[in-house]
Amino acid sequence: xxxxxxxxxxxxxxxxxxxxxxxxxxxxxxxxxxxxxxxxxxxxxxxxxxxxxxxxxxxxxxxxxxxxxxxxxxxxxxxxxxxxxxxxxxxxxxxxxxxxxxxxxxxxxxxxxxxxxxxxxxxxxxxxxxxxxxxxxxxxxxxxxxxxxxxxxxxxxxxxxxxxxxxxxxxxxxxxxxxxxxxxxxxxxxxxxxxxxxxxxxxxxxxxxxxxxxxxxxxxxxxxxxxxxxxxxxxxxxxxxxxxxxxxxxxxxxxxxxxxxxxxxxxxxxxxxxxxxxxxxxxxxxxxxxxxxxxxxxxxxxxxxxxxxxxxxxxxxxxxxxxxxxxxxxxxxxxxxxxxxxxxxxxxxxxxxxxxxxxxxxxxxxxxxxxxxxxxxxxxxxxxxxxxxxxxxxxxxxxxxxxxxxxxxxxxxxxxxxxxxxxx
Amino acid sequence: xxxxxxxxxxxxxxxxxxxxxxxxxxxxxxxxxxxxxxxxxxxxxxxxxxxxxxxxxxxxxxxxxxxxxxxxxxxxxxxxxxxxxxxxxxxxxxxxxxxxxxxxxxxxxxxxxxxxxxxxxxxxxxxxxxxxxxxxxxxxxxxxxxxxxxxxxxxxxxxxxxxxxxxxxxxxxxxxxxxxxxxxxxxxxxxxxxxxxxxxxxxxxxxxxxxxxxxxxxxxxxxxxxxxxxxxxxxxxxxxxxxxxxxxxxxxxxxxxxxxxxxxxxxxxxxxxxxxxxxxxxxxxxxxxxxxxxxxxxxxxxxxxxxxxxxxxxxxxxxxxxxxxxxxxxxxxxxxxxxxxxxxxxxxxxxxxxxxxxxxxxxxxxxxxxxxxxxxxxxxxxxxxxxxxxxxxxxxxxxxxxxxxxxxxxxxxxxxxxxxxxxx
Numbered sequence: 001x002x003x004x005x006x007x008x009x010x011x012x013x014x015x016x017x018x019x020x021x022x023x024x025x026x027x028x029x030x031x032x033x034x035x036x037x038x039x040x041x042x043x044x045x046x047x048x049x050x051x052x053x054x055x056x057x058x059x060x061x062x063x064x065x066x067x068x069x070x071x072x073x074x075x076x077x078x079x080x081x082x083x084x085x086x087x088x089x090x091x092x093x094x095x096x097x098x099x100x101x102x103x104x105x106x107x108x109x110x111x112x113x114x115x116x117x118x119x120x121x122x123x124x125x126x127x128x129x130x131x132x133x134x135x136x137x138x139x140x141x142x143x144x145x146x147x148x149x150x151x152x153x154x155x156x157x158x159x160x161x162x163x164x165x166x167x168x169x170x171x172x173x174x175x176x177x178x179x180x181x182x183x184x185x186x187x188x189x190x191x192x193x194x195x196x197x198x199x200x201x202x203x204x205x206x207x208x209x210x211x212x213x214x215x216x217x218x219x220x221x222x223x224x225x226x227x228x229x230x231x232x233x234x235x236x237x238x239x240x241x242x243x244x245x246x247x248x249x250x251x252x253x254x255x256x257x258x259x260x261x262x263x264x265x266x267x268x269x270x271x272x273x274x275x276x277x278x279x280x281x282x283x284x285x286x287x288x289x290x291x292x293x294x295x296x297x298x299x300x301x302x303x304x305x306x307x308x309x310x311x312x313x314x315x316x317x318x319x320x321x322x323x324x325x326x327x328x329x330x331x332x333x334x335x336x337x338x339x340x341x342x343x344x345x346x347x348x349x350x351x352x353x354x355x356x357x358x359x360x361x362x363x364x365x366x367x368x369x370x371x372x373x374x375x376x377x378x379x380x381x382x383x384x385x386x387x388x389x390x391x392x393x394x395x396x397x398x399x400x401x402x403x404x405x406x407x408x409x410x411x412x413x414x415x416x417x418x419x420x421x422x423x424x
Numbered sequence: 425x426x427x428x429x430x431x432x433x434x435x436x437x438x439x440x441x442x443x444x445x446x447x448x449x450x451x452x453x454x455x456x457x458x459x460x461x462x463x464x465x466x467x468x469x470x471x472x473x474x475x476x477x478x479x480x481x482x483x484x485x486x487x488x489x490x491x492x493x494x495x496x497x498x499x500x501x502x503x504x505x506x507x508x509x510x511x512x513x514x515x516x517x518x519x520x521x522x523x524x525x526x527x528x529x530x531x532x533x534x535x536x537x538x539x540x541x542x543x544x545x546x547x548x549x550x551x552x553x554x555x556x557x558x559x560x561x562x563x564x565x566x567x568x569x570x571x572x573x574x575x576x577x578x579x580x581x582x583x584x585x586x587x588x589x590x591x592x593x594x595x596x597x598x599x600x601x602x603x604x605x606x607x608x609x610x611x612x613x614x615x616x617x618x619x620x621x622x623x624x625x626x627x628x629x630x631x632x633x634x635x636x637x638x639x640x641x642x643x644x645x646x647x648x649x650x651x652x653x654x655x656x657x658x659x660x661x662x663x664x665x666x667x668x669x670x671x672x673x674x675x676x677x678x679x680x681x682x683x684x685x686x687x688x689x690x691x692x693x694x695x696x697x698x699x700x701x702x703x704x705x706x707x708x709x710x711x712x713x714x715x716x717x718x719x720x721x722x723x724x725x726x727x728x729x730x731x732x733x734x735x736x737x738x739x740x741x742x743x744x745x746x747x748x749x750x751x752x753x754x755x756x757x758x759x760x761x762x763x764x765x766x767x768x769x770x771x772x773x774x775x776x777x778x779x780x781x782x783x784x785x786x787x788x789x790x791x792x793x794x795x796x797x798x799x800x801x802x803x804x805x806x807x808x809x810x811x812x813x814x815x816x817x818x819x820x821x822x823x824x825x826x827x828x829x830x831x832x833x834x835x836x837x838x839x840x841x842x843x844x845x846x847x848x
Contacts, residue, residue, distance in 0.1 A: 016480040050501065056440040058508035066511075069519050070504035073497035077474065080494035084482035087490075095493050099523075100568060144524060 002168035003035040003126070007136065007158035010044030011175045012232035013078045016085070022173060023085045024236035026131060030091055032240075035126040037165065038093075038133040039158040040082055042074025050074055064109035068138070068148045072098070075135035075154070083133045093131040096121070098138035098146065103157065105139035105147045112147035114139060114156065117164035126165070134161060155216035163223035170225050171251075172212060177231035178252035179204065179211055181419040182269040187411045189420035193267060197257035200267050201227075203362045203396045217254065227254040257364045265365035265372060266417035271410050273403060275305060275356040276329040277388065280336070282317040282348035289345050293320065296339035302328050306358065306391045306400060317348075321389060323400060326354050356388065357406035360398040361413055373397045379416040385409050426592035427459040427550070431560065431582035434468030435599045436656035437502045440509070447509045448660035449597060450555060454515055456664070459550040461589065462517075462557040463582040464506055466498025474498055488533035492562070492572045496522070499559035499578070507557045517555040520545070522570065527563035527581065529571045536571035538563060538580065541588035550589070558585060579640035587647035594649050595675075596636060601655035602676035603628065603635055605843040606693040611835045613844035617691060621681035624691050625651075627786045627820045641678065651678040681788045689789035689796060690841035695834050697827060699729065699780040700753040701812065704760070706741040706772035713769050717744065720763035726752045730782065730815045730822060741772075745813060747824060750778050780812065781830035784822035785837055797821045803840040809833050 006029065008022045029036045042050075050071045054062050079095040086093035098105075101121060105112035125132045136154025141147045149156055155172060162170035177192065179201065184190040196204075198221035205214045211229055220227050230251030240250070257263065283289060290309065297304055307322045324332045333352060340347060366372045373390070376397055380387060385408065389400035401409055414420060430453065432446045453460045465471075474495045478486050503519040510517035522529075525545060529536035549556045560578025565571045573580055579596060586594035601616065603625065608614040620628075622645035629638045635653055644651050654675030664674070681687065707713060714733065721728055731746045748756045757776060764771060790796045797814070800821055804811060809832065813824035825833055838844060 016477055019481065053440055053501070053505055054508060057443065057505045058512045061512075062508045063511055063518075066504040066507045066519055069507075069521070070501050073500045076497045076500070077477070077494050080490040081477055081481045083490045084478060084486045084494075087487055088482045088485075094487075095490055097493070097570075146521075 001033045003165060004029055004169050004171060005037045005039060005158055005162040005165070005167045006171040006173060007039040007154060008041065008173045008232060009154065009175070010041045010047070012173050013040055013082070014044040016081060018232070019078070019081050019085050021236070022232050023082060023089055023091070025173065025232065026086060027089050027091050028236050028240065030131060036131050037122055037125075037161060037167070038082060038131060039136045039154060039161055040075060040078040040133060041136050041154040042078055046074040046077070047071060065145050068109050068146050072135070072138040072146045072148055075137050079133045079135045086131055086133070091131055092129055093133055094125070096132055096134045098135055099140035101134060103139035103160070105141055105149070107141045107143060107147070109141070109145075109147055111150040112139060112141065114149070114160045117160055119164045122161070122165050152213035152215070155213045156219055159216045159219045159223070159225050159227070162225045163219070167225065169228055170220065171228045171230060173230060173232040174211065175231065175233065176211060176229075177234065177250065178229050179254070179268075181267065182410055182414050183271065186271065186407050187414055189411075189414060191419060191421045193252050195253045195255060195260045196267055197260055197364045198254060199257065199395055200362050200364055201254045203360070203393070204268050204270055212254070220254065224256060226259075228252070229254065260364075263365040264363050264417070264419075265369050266361045266363040266413075266419065267365070268362045269410050269413045269417070269419065270360045270362065271406055272305070272358040273406060274326040274354075275323040275358050275400060276326050276332070276352060276354045277321060277323055277356050277400060278329075278332060278336070278350070278352045279319060279321040280347040280350055281319055282312075283320050284346040285312070285316060285318045290320070292339070292345045293336070294322075296335055296344060297324075297332060300331065300335050302332050302335065306389055306398060308389055308391060323356065323358065323389070329354055355403050356400045357403040357409075358398055358400050359406065359409045359413065360396055361417065362396045364395050366395050366397070375416070376413065379412055380409055383408055383412050425457045427589060428453055428593050428595060429461045429463060429582055429586040429589070429591045430595040430597060431463040431578060432465065432597045432656060433578065433599070434465040434471070436597050437464055437506070438468040440505060442656070443502070443505050443509050445660070446597060446656050447506060447513055447515070449656065450510060451513050451515050452660050452664065454555060460555050461546055461549075461585060461591070462506060462555060463560045463578060463585055464499060464502040464557060465560050465578040466502055470498040470501070471495060489569050492533050492570050496559070496562040496570045496572055499561050503557045503559045510555055510557070515555055516553055517557055518549070519557045519559075521559050522562040523564035525558060527558075527584070529563035529565055529573070531565045531567060531571070533565070533569075533571055535574040536563060536565065538573070538584045541584055543588045546585070546589050576637035576639070579637045580643060583640045583643045583647070583649050583651070586649045587643070591649065593652055594644065595652045595654060597654060597656040598635065599655065599657065600635060600653075601658065601674065602653050603678070603692075605691065606834055606838050607695060610695065610831050611838055613835075613838060615843060615845045617676050619677045619679060619684045620691055621684055621788045622678060623681065623819055624786050624788055625678045627784070627817070628692050628694055636678070644678065648680060650683075652676070653678065684788075687789040688787050688841070688843075689793050690785045690787040690837075690843065691789075692786045693834050693837045693841070693843065694784045694786065695830055696729070696782045697830060698750040699747040699782050699824060700750050700756070700776060700778045701745060701747055701780050701824060702753075702756060702760070702774070702776045703743060703745040704771040704774055705743055706736075707744050708770040709736070709740060709742045714744070716763070716769045717760070720759055720768060721748075721756060724755065724759050726756050726759065730813055730824060732813055732815060747780065747782065747813070753778055779827050780824045781827040781833075782822055782824050783830065783833045783837065784820050785841065786820045788819050790819050790821070799840070800837065803836055804833055807832055807836050
């Protein structure tokens with residue numbers, strides 16, 4: 001007996017038929033004796049339709065408060081339908097819109113942050129044996145107007161509800177069955193992880209494993225809400241995971257690393273392509289020069305990924321290299337040249353190369369194992385892969401290589417760190 | 425300078441382009457110096473889509489509270505889009521959902537009645553020069569859950585808002601340009617009425633002139649809210665009606681009969697087809713026998729229209745005749761026979777005829793003019809039309825005739841009572 005918050009994304013509730021499939025998972029958990037709350041997204045495609053109308057009506061400058069009022073209607077529909085379907089299966093249920101729970105947010109319309117969730121109504125429902133079905137993605141501002149949390153906000157809603165009612169687990173039902181050691185399209189030996197630490201998930205999410213919104217993982221980590229990523233399209237009546245996460249579970253549990261007994265040194269290998277490398281040679285080194293360069297880029301909303309700075313021989317100049325998405329390459333060059341012209345910093349030469357591939361290994365086990373970076377470089381060298389850039393963090397080591405070698409590098413590292421499926 | 429509530433139906437807001445056309449009418453009124461509040465329906469087709477999903481999800485027994493939560497989302501979308509479009513035209517505006525106004529209703533989900541509208545927020549908007557855009561068709565129950573008012577409820581919402589803010593007029597924008605003396609498909613001589621009394625509108629609405637929901641007219645009459653029925657598709661920049669309703673106005677003003685200076689004896693001629701006539705011969709006459717007969721029909725949701733009872737010669741038996749829609753004929757006969765068998769009443773013979781046509785003349789002027797009924801019968805006799813049944817009320821006289829003569833009768837009466845267009 002536990003308390004579980006379950007969340008269904010847009011593809012999981014795209015039609016009434018799919019809502020019925022999703023509801024069977026809820027019914028199973030209720031019949032297992034759990035207290036369950038449900039958080040739902042809009043039917044897939046609906047939010048885009050609503051956003052399209054808003055753009056038609058008011059262009060990009062449309063009042064964000066009205067944008068929120070319009071766009072929030074999508075989840076309202078799904079929540080009501082889910083409650084009806086649950087009732088038709090004999091599961092007592094009722095729907096809530098964000099303002100009815102209430103889910104209090106700040107006033108930042110279209111990108112609101114949850115401030116506080118009052119658990120009183122939900123606790124009363126649990127006590128009465130009801131399954132509350134809550135609209136994801138939305139809340140109510142102090143002004144009394146509806147807010148939305150921005151794209152992917154339903155994951156965040158689910159985690160926040162789970163934190164508010166002190167749930168034992170937050171199950172994120174989606175169209176994939178978990179988090180993989182690497183992209184299965186690159187190697188069939190990719191393996192689903194049964195557990196992954198919050199920190200690992202954050203590094204993997206930001207590197208392109210788009211299973212969970214990064215914001216929801218941050219919130220889950222902050223409130224220590226255990227997340228189970230699993231597929232809506234699994235047979236709801238098949239044998240299930242126990243809340244303690246025994247082996248063979250259908251899904252991946254994202255949890256505190258203390259809960260992961262046997263830590264892998266490396267849990268996953270990720271790949272990001274189409275990275276442009278930009279180097280500024282002989283940058284006149286003075287305090288604040290890095291802030292001047294990357295401030296100029298940030299002012300133009302250019303997101304910088306890897307950053308490497310080498311100290312020069314004489315200490316008066318330095319070389320700075322960083323990567324941006326290929327799509328931002330031309331804009332970045334223009335911004336840098338203009339900023340240098342305006343005297344914000346000085347350099348002798350700017351050189352760039354498009355089409356790099358960033359390969360990273362991620363794992364909390366790295367913290368206690370020296371030499372992970374060195375072994376990674378050796379594994380790549382053994383395949384004749386040249387490394388152009390290196391960056392490291394506590395639980396991640398990334399290299400930039402030629403795109404031609406991208407798949408080869410991922411497969412080599414996946415095998416090297418023992419991540420391959422046993423039967424593959 | 426006045427205060428106007430304007431309401432747009434589903435066809436008037438079916439697309440963003442149409443919302444823009446509707447908004448031009450609002451802008452014109454604002455620029456004329458009026459304080460304006462807007463009430464909107466869902467985009468046409470949307471409510472049906474939502475109702476369809478609810479049926480798919482839960483069948484006909486779906487929880488009405490959830491039905492309301494789902495179906496109310498349609499108006500929410502239109503209200504937000506209308507506010508955005510108005511803003512894009514330079515008209516300061518904001519949207520309200522029923523619960524935000526708030527529009528308080530009873531707990532009768534799906535068929536709720538408005539209990540009270542708090543005008544505080546709307547008054548503040550008027551004072552600040554804002555145009556509030558309010559979702560029609562919905563409100564909030566004492567339980568805090570969303571309610572809907574039933575089909576056509578947006579007209580009722582508009583009238584209730586107009587009453588709450590003491591508006592000078594409630595403009596109902598729709599896809600017809602007013603109320604006509606009769607169906608223009610029957611005679612091209614049909615003329616748009618510039619004014620029609622509440623009572624006349626009620627009689628015409630119930631007889632099939634489906635321009636306004638009868639409930640909203642009743643409410644308008646009770647609160648003396650002047651209704652202007654007009655077309656959204658008129659050129660918003662053409663010369664407009666003055667609030668006092670000078671001749672040549674684009675639309676029909678539905679108002680207290682005191683406001684109509686020159687009262688027509690007859691304002692309109694209406695036609696309802698496919699009426700079945702049912703006669704019970706020699707009904708044993710005793711107190712309560714009519715209640716027994718029509719109670720049996722009402723128990724089965726059969727709506728009875730005309731009712732005629734003649735006193736018999738000896739006072740012990742009577743003949744009772746009434747009409748029901750042809751579609752209800754078979755069911756009505758079955759109900760009557762079963763009720764008689766159960767001893768609820770006695771008669772000697774039951775005779776019926778399908779396919780009658782009910783022609784009515786309506787006008788508040790009848791009150792002060794004797795002989796309207798007689799002149800009607802003469803006008804019909806002159807065309808050789810046989811009358812099967814007659815019923816009368818204070819402002820309406822109806823006859824049932826053979827359907828073959830329906831158009832002939834309407835055209836004859838329309839001409840006889842001077843309703844024909846002058847240039848037709």
